[in-house]
Amino acid sequence: MKILxxxxxxxxxxxxxxxxxSELGHExxxxxxxxxxxxxxxxEMARPDVIVAPFLKRAIPEAVWKSRLCLVVHPGPPGDRGPAALDWAILEGREEWGVTVLQAESGMDEGPVWASRAFPLRHATKSSLYRNEVADAAVAAVIEALGRLPGGPAGRPALLPFKPAVKQAERAIDWSRDDTATVLRKIRSADGTPGLLDGMLGRPVYLHDAHHAAGLSGRPGELVARSGQAVARATTDGAVWIGHLRAKEAHALKLPALDVLGPLDHLPEAPGYHDIWYDERHGVGYLHFPFVNGAMSxxxxxxxxxAFVTAAQRPTRVIVLMGGPDFWSNGIHxxxxxxAPSPAGESWANxxxxxxxxxxxxxxxxHFTVAAMQGNAGAGGVFMALAADLVAARETVVLNPHYKGMGNLYGSExxxxxxxxxCGDDNARRVVEARLPMGAAEAERLGLIDCRFGRGVPEFRRLVEEMAEALAADxxxxxxxxxxxxxRAADEAEKPLERxxxxxxxxxxxxFYGFDPSYHVARYNFIHKVPKSRTPLYLARHRQK
Structure with missing residues (x-):
């Protein structure tokens, strides 16, 4: 089937x-x-059998949906309408949510339903839910909807009231009244862009990366501790860690909290916020590093x-590099x-x-090393995984094993x-030149990973632990x-790693330092979410002709 x-x-x-x-054989x-x-x-150029719209910010033109079947992926259950479905679900503390695939018509989110899926709504950020439960449900619903062709939709549900985008005032934190659970819901509902607007030390900032700060408390609204680059702020019944902030300023970026606020040495250092931790069981060491967005500064x-060097000094036999549940790693930050004052200099250091x-x-x-890719990975993060002896990936992860999209960056690692x-020389060239995302099945066929299993994070972790403990006992x-x-000694003798x-x-x-500014321009556009003026030809295959 031809799908646009x-x-x-x-x-x-x-x-x-x-x-x-693509894995199912569709064009x-x-x-x-x-x-x-x-x-x-x-x-007109693509002449698709069906158009699938997974992520839009405006209505599909009438001339398009009247001439072609257009299936819109809506991150809400049947009957739900509006552009901020997932935001509202988190804010309202829903226990179950869903995804609906509906046909585009004149009214937004009012068309007939072709398929839907429901899922439990875990306590997590909007972006984490979107990347996991929403994506899983969307894929299943789209595949079911395509399977209905050339028939028709499943029916029309009763329409719920239209919910507009969430205003900042509708999720503003009242530190004098909101408990920890409420604060976390509000921040998690705004996770991503732009974040939840608040004030800290007299400065307007957007809050990101919030977690329960167990054992901490204070006057509601006050900063009460720091841990690494994070700060803890008191609620009515405890406190929350705020790991990242973005100043409300032109071109400001999401950065570790203390990089935005300054050192704040007067705050006591307290344990609780960790972006790296280690645990050990049955001869296996597990190294976790759930860095925000997978970026590694x-x-x-x-x-x-x-941490890895220390883990390698432990009396274990296997080290598993776990990354995080949303991202394994996306390379440099x-x-x-x-x-940085010198982006070129910081690129070099990074x-x-x-x-x-x-x-x-x-x-x-x-030690025998395992890269356990719970979440997605890109650029240098993919190649860092290849440094391990065995690479295992969750069935549903998406890999982007290339650098060229970032201004023809050559890459290292x-x-x-x-x-x-x-992978061999031919497949290696194919991987780095493609600029396209890759699923776990294709990565396994190419030799990029060794094995794949588990659809959800809990299942994958359980299977990784079983595999690692079996290796340690072997x-x-x-x-x-x-x-x-x-x-390794033979490889080093043939060509040293340093070469x-x-x-x-x-x-x-x-x-970084040459006359061609492509990397610096691409980085700026990516970080500041500058919309592309056209679709790259490697994606718009209909334009390659």
């Missing part, structure tokens, strides 16, 4: 549908909904490297780079810190050593480790 994805941008759900529908192309004329032209890379971490994983001869070793593990050390690194960084020097 019509979207505002190539966001996580659009990527997921691209991967899943998929994508067009960004820039304006009516562009959309109408794209439909220079400081985070250095701390994670130190473009926000901290963009906000990529070298990433390389130092990757080198420790590659050269670890004492020893990818020129790791990727061909796993009587043949010492032989495998000895063979690993010999193979791969030097060759990669020679290209990166031109990206």
């Amino acid at each position: 994805l019509l979207a505002h941008s190539f966001n996580s759900l659009t990527q997921r549908l691209w991967v899943e529908l 998929v192309t994508c067009e960004f909904d820039v304006n009516d004329a562009v959309t109408i032209q794209a439909v 220079t400081d985070q890379c250095r701390r994670l490297k130190d 473009l926000c901290t780079i963009e906000s 990529i070298n810190a990433m390389n130092d971490l990757c080198r420790e994983i590659i050269t670890c001869g004492s 020893y990818w020129t050593y790791l990727l061909p070793r796993r 009587l043949g593990l010492e032989e495998r480790l000895a063979a690993k050390r010999l193979a 791969y690194r030097a060759e990669e960084l020679e290209h990166m020097t031109l990206n």
Whole structure:
């Protein structure tokens, strides 16, 4: 079937549908909904059997939905209407929510329903729910809807009252009255862009990355502690950690809280907010690093490297690199780079810190290492995973194993050593040149990952633990480790790791400091969410002709 994805941008759900529908054998192309004329032209060129709209910010042109079947993915149950369905669900404390695939008509979210799915609404941020439960439900509902063709929709539900976008005033925190659960709901409902507007130390800021601060309390609204770069703020019945802030200023970026507020050394240091932690069971060490948006700053890379080195000194046999449930890693931290006095200098420091971490994983001869990709990964984060002895991925993760979309960035993390070793030279070139998202099934076929299992995060974690503990108990593990050390020594004798690194960084020097500003322009546009004026040809396959 020829399917045109019509979207505002190539966001996580659009990527997921691209991967899943392509895997099913459909001919998929994508067009960004820039304006009516562009959309109408794209439909004329693509001649799709059906248009699927997973992420739009405006109505589909009448000329399009009257001439072609247009299936809109709405992140709410049948009958729900409005552009902020998930925001309202979190704010109102719903226990169950859903996704509906409906046919586009003149009234927004009023068309006949083709399929729907429901799911429990866990206590999580909007972006986490969207990336997991909403995406899973959307994929299942879209596939069911396509299976109804050439028939018709399932029916029309009773329409619920239309809910407009949530205003900041409707989720503003009243620190004198709101308890911890209410504060967390409000911040989580606004997670992403722009965040929840509030004031802190006399400055208007948007709040992000909020968590319960167990054991802390104080006068409601006051800052009561710090932990790493996070600050704790008291509620009526406890406190919450605020990990990241964005100043209400032109071109301000989401950054660790103390990078925005200053050091605040007068606040007591308290445990509780962690972006890296380690636990150990049955001969296995688990290293967790659920960094916000999967981005790894220079400081985070250095701390994670130190944590890995410490883990490798433990009397265990296996180390599992867990990443986080939403993202495993997306490589260098473009926000901290963009906000640095010298973005080129910070880019250089960041990529070298990433390389130092990757080198420790590659050269670890004492332990068998596993990269357990619970969440999505991109760019250098994918290649960091390849440094491990075994790469396991959750069935539904989406990988973007390429750099070129960021202004033709060359990339490092020893990818020129790791990727061909796993995939072969031909597949390695295919991977880095494609610029397209990849599902776990394709990644396994290419040799990028070793195995895939588990659809949900809890199931994946359980299976990873079973696999890791079996590896640790395997009587043949010492032989495998000895063979690993010999193979690494042979590879080093043939071509030292430092030569791969030097060759990669020679290209990166031109990206960061050279005359071509493409990387810096692409980074700025990405960080500030500058909308694209046209769809890249590698997505708009209908325009390649």
